[in-house]
Amino acid sequence: MKKQAFTLSVFITLFWACTDLSQQETRVETAPELYVPPISTTLNVGSFPQPERNPMSQEGVLLGKKLFFDPNLSGNGKVSCATCHQPQLAFTDGVALGDHGVTGAKLDRHAPPLFNLAWNTNGLFWDGGAHDLESLNFGPLTHPDEMGADLNALLTYLNQEDEYLDLFEKAFPKSPIQSASISQAIAQYTRTLISQTSRYDLWKNGKTELSSLEIKGYKIYQAACASCHEEGLFTDQEYHNNGLDESYPDPIDKEGIFLGRFRITQDSLDLGAYKTPSLRNVTLTAPYMHDGRFATLEEVLDHYSSGIQQNSSLAPQLKGGIPLNAEEKQALITFLQTLQDDQFIQHHQQDNPDLP
């Protein structure tokens, strides 16, 4: 197979050598080079998936980053993606339900942290309603209570800014600025938010030691949490009803938002089910759950120990709860602290020019 690929590349090179040189040069100039970020083995992922229609380039990432932090994308010029996804909080906003959108209305779900999104290939949003980042971005961008953008007005704005014209030309040389490329650039940027340099990762790579309490916590994690928060990404990318409520309100004007993934699949087993969030950076992403109902990790562990609400869609592995004593909870939280990735946070501050 390798040999075939080599032969093929020789042929391609020969073919290229025969083609008009000037043509070749323009091609090199216009098509941005594919960029694949380095991936730590501690993420436990095979490769870096990216959709064929939106290959990542340094140019695209640079553009996406500018868009991500630009409040002019919003309907009132005051709300950027980063308003609810702040780098220092692992790209979440620190409140249960945000009201920082253009209308100031309180949202119905907690802003999820953003990292390791490239591997979120089983649906995005808490209920998995978005199929990929390229499609997802239009959600918060146009939602009337979030950024409230008018995409046509947004195109007008971008076409008036020399810097954007230049960045779009470099990232997407083949097309004028359009809604699709706005979202594709933001998707390229958010795919570069890769958290893989926590103390846990260093430990796994043999570059640091964990304390005996941290290791005790790691063992408790493996026994009690890892079936859903699978080691590596620390999520199984699946949807589970983790026993937060016995029943779910369904007010007619909310279009099933409190029903969990049921809203997407209409499957009664998905009632109250939400995507397993990663445990990476969990010390930075309080409050917890899809509605931010738990302020601290202690409250979360209390829920799993003794607060599970039983109903027919409850995840079977939670039927008996996860009984942990105070000592075990403390050890577990000590381990979870090793998943905080300060290098990731530092690297992705808005003013760091290094990309990605």
Add this chain to the structure above:
Amino acid sequence: MKNISYLFLAVLFAFASCDKEDETPAQMNVEITFENTLNGNPLELNQENFTLPSGEPFMVKKFKYYISNVVLTDTESATQYIENDSYHLLGQDFNSVIDLGMIPSANYDQITFSIGVDEVANSRTDQTGDLDPNNDMAWNWNSGYKFVVLEGEFTHQSTQERTGLIFHIGTNSNYATVTLPLSGVMAGKASSIALETAIDELFSNPNILAPSNMASTTVMGGPVADQIGQNYAEGFIKAN
């Protein structure tokens, strides 16, 4: 070998030019026009003189729909024209024509198209043209498109109040394929195929919907949306 085929082409060409009178051109220009109606009357936006099948006075403020995957068939010669990348957003005070341009000549006597967007195109929204999300037809909670949008105000039968009515219909199960017979399309002649939508059909056949009795007059998915989807699958678009 090459020479022979050139010769053949030349002969063919000469033959074709001698016989011009009887030959139908290889291509013909075809367009499809849509007229929107309610209870048989041409639709006008923001006009109060319309009535729903259930009797409520009704004013339409917005009416848009996707038509996709257009196919023309000449059943006699089994010739088909399949439009590529066939996604068209139509609506009142909006696009009302699908211009197929020059297509192979045939006596097309059947048209097939779908209401909505097929599962593949409906799986993502970073698309261009009529599928560009700036057309205000992309969902913001789910990747995909609204297939049929009807927004308006009706007078509620019990409260007599002006009440908003919003139908945003569009999940993969609401994708409906329609085949209609055509008459008058002749090989080689420019043709305009006139189709008609009937908004009243969204409220009836097989499911009768009376907005004054509906638990919610905002329908964006769920069982009522599926009922509306069943309603538009048949009789909603007819040959004019």
